[in-house]
Amino acid sequence: MKEQKNHRIWDIVTALGLLIIIYGFSAAMLILPDKEYSEEENRYLQTAPKFTVSSLTDGKFTADAARYCTDQMPLRNTFVGLKAAIETSVGKAENNSVLLGTDGYIIAKDDTPDFAFAEKNLNAIEIFTKKLDIPLHLAVAGRSQDVLINYTPALYPALDISDTTFGRVFENHGGIPQIHLLTPLRVRAAMGEYVYYRTDHHWTTLGAYYAYAEIMESYGMAPHPLEFFTREVVSEEFYGTTWSKAGMKWVSPDVMEFFRYSGDESLVCEIVGSKTFFGMYDRSYLDKKDKYSAFIGGNNARVRIYPSESSSLSGERETLLLIKDSFGHSAAPFLAAHFDLEIIDLRYYKPLVGNPSVLDLAEEIGADRVLILYNMDSLLTSDNLASLTLGVE
DSSP, X not given: OHHHHHHHHHHHHHHHHHHHHHHHHHHHHHHSOOOSEETTTTEEOOOOOOOOHHHHHTXXXXXXXXXXXXXXXXXXXXHHHHHHHHHHHTTOSEETTEEEOSTTOEEEOOSSOOOHHHHHHHHHHHHHHHHOSSXXXXXXXXXXXXXXXXXXXXXXXXXXXHHHHHHHHHTTOTTSOEEEOHHHHHHHHHTTOOOBOSSSSSBOHHHHHHHHHHHHHHTTXXXXXGGGSEEEEEEEEEOOHHHHHHOOTTSOOEEEEEEEOTTGGGEEEEETTTEEEESSBOGGGGGSSOGGGGBTTSSOSEEEEEEOTTOTTOSSOEEEEEEEOTHHHHHHXXXXXXXXXXXXXXXXXXXXXXXXXXXXXXXXXXXXXXXEEEEHHHHHHOOXXXXXXXXXX
16 A cells, blocks of 8 residues: 555656646746857757748748747757767767767768759859859868768768769869869878867868968969968867757867968958958957857958058959858968958859849959869758859850
């Protein structure tokens, strides 16, 4: 009888506990204000969706409501980290499509890329190139999983996936002048050099230097040697986007550097329509999680970098039109040692919507050459390069 009574007590305690959790979390979601932005994940969160009959019938309202519950759940970051800890404790070498690699690396992976976007982007580049009367080169950076093959978990077929992806993307587009960045960076990584961040999908400043060297040599121009630069450690607490996605909170942070050189502080960095500052680094970002945006002020539609009148770097310089994704941010300071830069990001620069077409812009600024610097992931997951053909007849 006493044993039966104890069972009833525990049943009641269990039921009360579940009710407290369910209603407690529901009450917290109603009481706590919505968060619009997650600094830890470096993205905007889903806020409460507005109900309309059309949004309900087309499924948008229910999809947004599901994302809202996920994004605004109390203690969300704690549960993400707990899930990652449980997954790895039972022997899984990944969580949320992030591999737990060796030597402190966590590596975002994509086993089944969709090549439709890449095909659309490369077709647009071919059309655009034919209309230009100046040299154009395409430089594609490897994803972390393409470069860090020596650091992926045992038995993960990183080399097969990466080489198949690069081969498939470019097999029908040999007419586009290319600067090959994958192999040089992969070789450096295999030698143990710190060319990609351990917690982020970008290359490090050292990796960007090696990419710059390949670009300059492809142009028939001499890059500055490593000893030309003074390496300044600006943060030892950089946690990148891969860390945010993985939930592996125990992984150590990255070190971030600026490679400085004489006269770089006299270069003007003009974020068109926003602000202008000297040098190429917005150090205010170093106090935030998104430290990578310290390079040339982060994501902006159009940026101009050129020497001030009193700069030791002023003189006869070519103008380079750099069409880039975020991998171009840390490469730009190196290129600015040689070129006046006009930089556009087609995720934000909208041709023919208050802006000239890219073809007209190249003519307007008197560009001497065009460089498209993209990461393979951008080619595979977005089609913003297709806007190169807008205004092209």
